[in-house]
Amino acid sequence: MSDAILDKDLVIVRVAELYYEEGKTQDEIGALLGLSRFKVGRLLTEARTAGIVRIEIVHPRARRLGLERELRERYDLSEAVVVPASSDSADDLKRVARAAADQLTTLRPVPDTIAVSWGRTLTAVAAELKEGWARSVKVVQMNGGVSVNRRPGSASSLATTIARKASGQAVLLPSPAILDRLETKLAIESDRTVAGVLAQASEADVYLFTAGVCDYNSAHVENGYLNHEDVDELARRGAVGDVLGRYIDADGNIVDPELDARTVGISLNRLREATSSVFVTVGENKHDIARTVVSSGMCSTVITDEMTARALLEEL
Amino acid sequence: MSDAILDKDLVIVRVAELYYEEGKTQDEIGALLGLSRFKVGRLLTEARTAGIVRIEIVHPRARRLGLERELRERYDLSEAVVVPASSDSADDLKRVARAAADQLTTLRPVPDTIAVSWGRTLTAVAAELKEGWARSVKVVQMNGGVSVNRRPGSASSLATTIARKASGQAVLLPSPAILDRLETKLAIESDRTVAGVLAQASEADVYLFTAGVCDYNSAHVENGYLNHEDVDELARRGAVGDVLGRYIDADGNIVDPELDARTVGISLNRLREATSSVFVTVGENKHDIARTVVSSGMCSTVITDEMTARALLEEL
DNA sequence: CACTCAGTTGCTCATATGAGCAAAAGTTGG
């Protein structure tokens, strides 16, 4: 092949095939093709760099470590977990939930208390956790509203499920998410029971939360806390979504202070100050609020799908 | 992770990710995960074996070396070339043609004379050959019919194209593929010009041919040598297709000796006796005739697409 | 509880490969 008219690409392809498919050594390939083993090595490196050789990890537990590192660096996070895109995007919620379950299971030191929010995403995480994922963790609800749960068959809330699977204790927040009048909210937050739960939430070792989208499909609308006019008004004020029931704009600022004052739960600053605040998010409709959360310091760990990760890494 | 509830698959995936995506050594991975480097090595081997790590050669020039070896062994071939399936199967003809062109270019010793048949497959091969693919090769037509070419714009036959690109000489066979009467055929084959060309074809170093399917789309029907009744009769007699215009059954036997006697060109036994007979075939409609060619010793080299190769390797 | 057998582990030593460097080869401009 030394004086044949074959171009370089063909040589690279042959070398890659002999090495990866035939299992031949670089020495053997060099002898076969009349090249030095050093040249063969360089061609293999070029084949990998140019994408002619593609090495892919194919497994439900696989991650995208390169994207994870980029996310950590871009947003100064202590941890990022990215689940590869799959051919069945309906599967993404389950796979991100499983990755979140894996991450919780490997938290070190094992937390005494975890504060959790609620929503479909965290419900999936609770479902993916294995029995005995930890030993005796107290799971505290950190924002209101879980009692207004209309889904039939969901007898135990996600906080209860997470706690049960760790042979731990669930501490539920017996309060609506949003009160009609400020006075009522202040009264409830002063009540010893509610105040005690909020205090335990504020002292948690780990915060686990997701975010909501500011649209008509919102759990707040579904559960009667907001109506369509409310949502329109919030969107008009620039809300991209809610964290712990608190509606924020792209910069992470509360868009409606009056509404916020009537909302029950710990403050967003508590997430910013926390040593370990874990944010789980899936889906294109949440890209805007996801960007806000990671860029305004509300989380130390993000767990998400590949499409969301790529969106977060795009220049705006 | 030594006492975590994570299962083995998760460990394998993490190890594979750290090695192939992060470029860490087995030593480094072992230190990170609390495993020996020997254990890490075994997990990587298992990841490759189990298909969790997939290494693929992605390039228009790529081949399927494993299938090639299986074909060589199954059919006692000296060479087999298999082109990977692509997402655009319309592209297969071009890619197989390119692989055939590559193969011709690397023939050693460089042949003095090549005998060729005709058809769309070889036309594509001629198109894929580079200028100067060889130096001064004589290309001889070994079966009749090329002159009855109705395709507009195809000013030079494939034999002429192959010869020109090698700065060589084309020797065309000035004869119809099939004669109406046996006497006419005998007369033409005795003519000094035609007899000389057939003699040169019989003495070629390399034979390059494809096969035709026994159906209404056949080039013989298109060119008026056969009509639909003829095709029906051939099929009734068990014909799976034609090689050099000669219709054969699954065992490689001539199905209509009378028709065969009126057909102009070298015999199929000459292909069987040749040192180097190269068979190029693409497409599912040719699987049956392809199987006949490779299993009845008509070729020493087969060049085909992945689907055909897999069909040829299937047990019947 | 002890024995046997199968599977797994960590090791030594040999082999395979890569990094960095000096020399050689190729290209470009005057």
Add this chain to the structure above:
DNA sequence: CCAACTTTTGCTCATATGAGCAACTGAGTG
């Protein structure tokens, strides 16, 4: 045609990895 610069090559030496083996561990049986 020659000089200067860039690119490529082959090498030495260090590192990374695998094969084969002995020892260890776990499971099953009497």
